[in-house]
Amino acid sequence: MDLAAATAGDHDELFAAFSRIVDAGEGFPQAPPLDRAEFDDYWLVHAAAVVVAREHGRLAGAYYLKANFVGRAAHIANAGYFVVAECRGSGIGRALVEHSMGEARRLGFDALLFNLVFESNPARRLYESLGFAVVGRVPRAVDGEDALVYWRQL
Numbered sequence: 001m002d003l004a005a006a007t008a009g010d011h012d013e014l015f016a017a018f019s020r021i022v023d024a025g026e027g028f029p030q031a032p033p034l035d036r037a038e039f040d041d042y043w044l045v046h047a048a049a050v051v052v053a054r055e056h057g058r059l060a061g062a063y064y065l066k067a068n069f070v071g072r073a074a075h076i077a078n079a080g081y082f083v084v085a086e087c088r089g090s091g092i093g094r095a096l097v098e099h100s101m102g103e104a105r106r107l108g109f110d111a112l113l114f115n116l117v118f119e120s121n122p123a124r125r126l127y128e129s130l131g132f133a134v135v136g137r138v139p140r141a142v143d144g145e146d147a148l149v150y151w152r153q154l
């Protein structure tokens with residue numbers, strides 16, 4: 001598995017893969033169908049880094065990293081991760097989160113905050129195993145389901 005900064009040549013594939021995540025209602029609040037402008041704004045325009053994971057050349061997953069806030073709170077990063085369904089359960093998600101923590105530090109962030117982790121999301125176990133703590137709960141955030149706010153100092 002290779003991890004590399006996304007280039008313009010990755011963007012169409014990334015859009016298609018993330019659209020499938022949104023269509024399946026997995027882990028992100030976007031309502032399907034996702035349009036390209038929405039994808040660009042969420043994944044690319046504000047990103048400090050976008051990293052893609054490839055296995056034998058095929059897109060396996062990705063993450064974005066961006067400032068969660070402006071100004072004096074811009075030291076806190078936000079990130080979003082996905083692994084394509086066929087590639088799950090083999091450690092790619094963990095590798096992406098660990099890599100993003102290093103990248104965030106390298107880019108000068110000193111904390112990482114996940115704003116809206118659905119209560120039922122299996123990613124919670126991954127985040128908790130990497131030292132992220134629940135610092136908040138958003139009642140009925142998405143389709144009546146609560147979401148948790150996770151934070152970790154870097």
Ligand SMILES: CC(C)(COP(=O)(O)OP(=O)(O)OC[C@H]1O[C@@H](n2cnc3c(N)ncnc32)[C@H](O)[C@@H]1OP(=O)(O)O)[C@@H](O)C(=O)NCCC(=O)NCCS
Binds near residue numbers: 026081089091
């Ligand atoms: C969350 C996601 C990125 C995990 O990717 P993955 O490659 O399957 O994750 P890994 O194989 O690295 O698993 C890491 C840990 O996550 C947990 N985990 C992942 N999927 C799980 C599942 N379906 N059920 C239970 N635990 C799970 C396990 O604790 C696992 O621990 P281990 O490393 O000790 O085995 C992937 O399921 C995904 O893309 N989901 C849809 C998008 C999403 O929800 N993104 C997160 C938004 S907050």
